[in-house]
Amino acid sequence: MSRYSDPHADFYADDDLDPDRSPLMRRRRPLRSVFWIIVLLAIVPFALTLVYAVVPPVSTLMLARWATLRPVERQWTPIENISPLLARSVIASEDARFCSHAGVDWNAIRLVMEDAGEDGPARGASTITMQVAKNLFLWNGFAYVRKPIEIVLAHWIDLVWSKKRVMEVYLNIAEWGPDGVFGAEAGARHGFGKPASRLSGREAGLMAAALPNPVVRNTARPTRAQNRRAGTIAGRGADTSCIAG
Secondary structure, three states: HHHHHHHOOOOOOOOOOOOOOHHHHHHHHHHHHHHHHHHHHHHHHHHHHHHOOOOOOOOOHHHHHHHHOOOOOOOOHHHHHOOOHHHHHHHHHHHOOOOOOOOOOHHHHHHHHHHHHHEEEEOOOOOHHHHHHHHHHHOOHHHHHHHHHHHHHHHHHHHHHHHHHHHHHHHHOOOOOOOEEEHHHHHHHHHHHHOHHOOOHHHHHHHHHHHOOOOOEEEEEEEHHHHHHHHHHHHHHOOOOOOOO
């Protein structure tokens, strides 16, 4: 049909009257696209959590290294093939209430906020589950923006995964050495020249003591402070009942 035979042609000839071509609609389209991009980005971590319940995941740090053509050394190892002394040491060092909280230790957060000075909290209150959420989906820095998202994702992970799966993923994505060493297996071989299944109590304590800065805290050449820290960790009690069996 020609333009002159269309009874609405004159009405829509003016862009301001065409609802699809008006300046207002043209301005709204980019905003609508941005909105849907944000929605999709928000959904991705929740969907990937379901996938990662059965598929070995990779962390954002690993992805960043691959994207910049840097090496990544990681061999996914089932938790049954990792010394239970390492899981015990990590819980004793990083998250004493791992088996009892629902992904977030609100009591620890309250204590940290009560102790916070003018420069902000002097220590963190991140649980192992929160660290998994950050390592899998989020970023370092800008904690005041990241932490609320981290808390939501930690609750979701705790709801969807078993505690055993949370620990298994954590032990396989934690950075445990310089130059892209990730996971307990690569960390044990880098630090002690042995598989993660054969770690001794002292070696497990040294690996836990290396967190959260294993690039500087080299388990292969521990400092006196690292050895003291490992001894302190080894002497602590730790509830591992939720990952046993």
